[in-house]
Amino acid sequence: MTSKRRYVVVGTGHRVQMYLDAMAGDHRDDAELVGLVEPNPGRLSVHLNRLAEAGLEVSSVVTGHPDDLERVIKETEADRAIITSPDYTHAELIVRSLDAGVDVVVEKPLTINAEGTRQIADAVQRTGRQVVVTHNYRYSPRNSGLKELIKNGAIGTPLSVTFEWVLDTAHGADYFRRWHRDKANSGGLLIHKASHHFDLVNWWLADTPTQVYARGGVRFYGSENAAARGMAPHPERGTHDGTHSPWELDLRTDPRLKALYLDSESYDGYQRDQDVFGPGVTTEDNLAVIVDYAQDATLSYALNAHAPWEGYRVAVNGDEGRAELEVVERAAVLTDAEGRVVIDPSAVPESSSRTGGERLTLQRHWEPAQDVKIEAGTGAHGGGDALLLADIFRGHADDWLERSANWADGVRAIAIGIAGNESLSTGLPIKIADLELGVDLSR
Numbered sequence: 001m002t003s004k005r006r007y008v009v010v011g012t013g014h015r016v017q018m019y020l021d022a023m024a025g026d027h028r029d030d031a032e033l034v035g036l037v038e039p040n041p042g043r044l045s046v047h048l049n050r051l052a053e054a055g056l057e058v059s060s061v062v063t064g065h066p067d068d069l070e071r072v073i074k075e076t077e078a079d080r081a082i083i084t085s086p087d088y089t090h091a092e093l094i095v096r097s098l099d100a101g102v103d104v105v106v107e108k109p110l111t112i113n114a115e116g117t118r119q120i121a122d123a124v125q126r127t128g129r130q131v132v133v134t135h136n137y138r139y140s141p142r143n144s145g146l147k148e149l150i151k152n153g154a155i156g157t158p159l160s161v162t163f164e165w166v167l168d169t170a171h172g173a174d175y176f177r178r179w180h181r182d183k184a185n186s187g188g189l190l191i192h193k194a195s196h197h198f199d200l201v202n203w204w205l206a207d208t209p210t211q212v213y214a215r216g217g218v219r220f221y222g223s224e225n226a227a228a229r230g231m232a233p234h235p236e237r238g239t240h241d242g243t244h245s246p247w248e249l250d251l252r253t254d255p256r257l258k259a260l261y262l263d264s265e266s267y268d269g270y271q272r273d274q275d276v277f278g279p280g281v282t283t284e285d286n287l288a289v290i291v292d293y294a295q296d297a298t299l300s301y302a303l304n305a306h307a308p309w310e311g312y313r314v315a316v317n318g319d320e321g322r323a324e325l326e327v328v329e330r331a332a333v334l335t336d337a338e339g340r341v342v343i344d345p346s347a348v349p350e351s352s353s354r355t356g357g358e359r360l361t362l363q364r365h366w367e368p369a370q371d372v373k374i375e376a377g378t379g380a381h382g383g384g385d386a387l388l389l390a391d392i393f394r395g396h397a398d399d400w401l402e403r404s405a406n407w408a409d410g411v412r413a414i415a416i417g418i419a420g421n422e423s424l425s426t427g428l429p430i431k432i433a434d435l436e437l438g439v440d441l442s443r
Contacts, residue, residue: 005393008035008062008078008102010069010093011085012043014260015107018385019082020047024054026386027393034076035062037069042264069093073100080105086179087186091116094131095123103130105392109195110410112187114418114435117411121438124407132392133410135199138403139384139391141375142327142358146314147204147401149323149372154362156320158205161299165197165312169246170333170341172305175283176221176276177238177249183282190214190287190424191417194303197312198291199405199413201299204316206402208412208441209299211292212419213429220306222281231277238273246335249273253340289420294442308333309354321364328356412441 007023009016023031033056038044044063051058064072066089073081081097083090083106091111097104110133111117124131137143150158167175175193179185186192202209219225226234238248239262251262251273261272274280285306291299311328331354334342363369391404405413415437419430432441 004030004032005079006032006034006076007080007082008037008069008072008076008097009033009082009084010037010066010097011083011089012036012038012040012047013084013086014257016047016082016084017050018389019084020051021054022389022393024051024056027389028056030393033058033061034078035064035072037064037066037072039065040264040267040270042267043260046259046264066093069096070100073097073102078102083107087112087192088184091119095119098123098127098129098131101127101129103132105132105134106410107134108199108410109133109187109191109414109417110407111414112191112418114437117414117418118436118438120407121411131407131410133405133407133413134388134392135196135203135405135409135413136384136388137196137200138203138401138405139387141384142325142360143200143204143384144401144403145360145372145374146316146323146325149360149362150204150316150318151206151401154321155316155318155323155364158297158316158318160297160317161201161205162301162315162317163197163201163299163312164302164314165194165304166307166310167193167303167305168307168310168330168333170330171310172285172307173221173247173276174249175305176281176285177274178272179270181221181274181276181281181283183284186283187414187417188283188421189303189305190284190289190420191414194287194289194301194420195410195413195417197301197303198416199409201291201301202409202412203402203405205293205295205297207293207295207297209291209416209419209432210294211429211431212289212416212423214287214289214420214423216284216287216303216424218281218284219286221276221285223277223279226277234275234277236275236278237271238275244339246333246339246341247276250340284424287420289416291416321362321367324361324363325359326361327358328354331356408439408441411437411439415441 023033048058062076080103083093239251251257287303289301310330314325316323360372415432422430
């Protein structure tokens with residue numbers, strides 16, 4: 001058991017609720033919220049009110065603008081900062097928090113480019129402080145099950161990995177309504193989303209990526225693609241009166257999104273429901289990547305952000321066999337009688353040949369295939385979030401699967417995306433060592 005730590009939380013958008021709910025609920029005895037840092041007073045009030053309704057005493061919580069971060073940390077005598085702000089702000093906020101004397105927990109991705117990585121590396125070395133990156137997919141039982149097979153030697157030495165991740169027209173499209181649609185804000189899906197996936201492969205293989213070649217582009221979303229397909233113009237945003245298309249998000253239909261974003265627009269003008277086929281989309285929606293690893297394994301990775309179902313398929317080929325993981329997180333994206341998207345993962349028509357679920361298969365050479373039992377997980381990210389939160393707030397005990405990710409793991413994950421973006425620009429394979437990220441990534 002660890003002593004109760006004092007936390008300042010930076011950023012109060014959608015993702016922060018997981019951490020705040022934990023501090024108001026299961027981890028109330030482990031963590032004390034002492035500060036909230038957010039530039040939008042509307043969103044700040046929404047979360048403070050929610051915490052008060054949950055029975056947490058919030059009158060002493062110190063609040064402030066990001067410009068006040070050091071003051072809030074000093075005033076609250078905080079031990080840690082949790083950073084859940086937009087990706088492009090991570091590097092600066094991490095460095096300032098470390099210099100202000102606290103350790104940092106940061107939502108993935110660690111940062112979005114090589115310069116940000118070097119700044120963080122300098123600050124870690126300068127301060128001796130810790131940075132934890134919340135790669136929660138490691139904790140999902142299905143992903144842990146694949147790790148256990150590989151680490152137990154069930155397929156021998158891993159030689160290659162194929163990994164396909166499909167984002168559907170509910171989840172995938174949502175990246176093109178938000179600030180993520182502009183690649184300058186997030187580094188694109190190769191960093192914002194795929195850092196999850198690259199971290200899994202790095203962890204499964206217990207290896208370090210060395211070279212990356214990537215292809216892809218904006219091929220589905222955005223105004224140019226819509227015009228090329230002859231699509232009729234859409235409203236500039238999804239929140240409007242009249243008929244809606246399945247591509248739109250009406251913030252009025254979700255009380256939480258309405259409170260966080262629609263009701264808070266007057267403070268900063270941010271629109272959470274932009275047209276996915278409007279101008280200004282620079283984030284790629286189709287991507288393919290080949291990654292070489294230090295121990296000679298190769299990853300072949302593909303990401304699609306407009307699929308009719310959501311999930312992923314992984315195959316790891318070893319010198320003694322093959323392990324396969326298939327996960328269907330949502331079997332179909334359907335619409336209701338009013339044309340609005342039904343996001344319930346269990347909503348599948350009876351005629352569908354695809355259903356939700358997960359399957360882990362092991363087949364060794366000269367043997368039949370066998371299903372491997374996956375321990376049931378509950379909650380977000382296949383049960384991974386609850387286990388991650390326990391590690392963050394209570395500290396992790398010895399873990400044979402090594403699921404806790406440090407900041408070097410966070411760098412390894414985004415290094416593939418940073419190199420991939422460089423490869424997209426140049427058309428050439430990129431050696432990660434040439435990026436000069438400021439940290440030795442060899443294990």
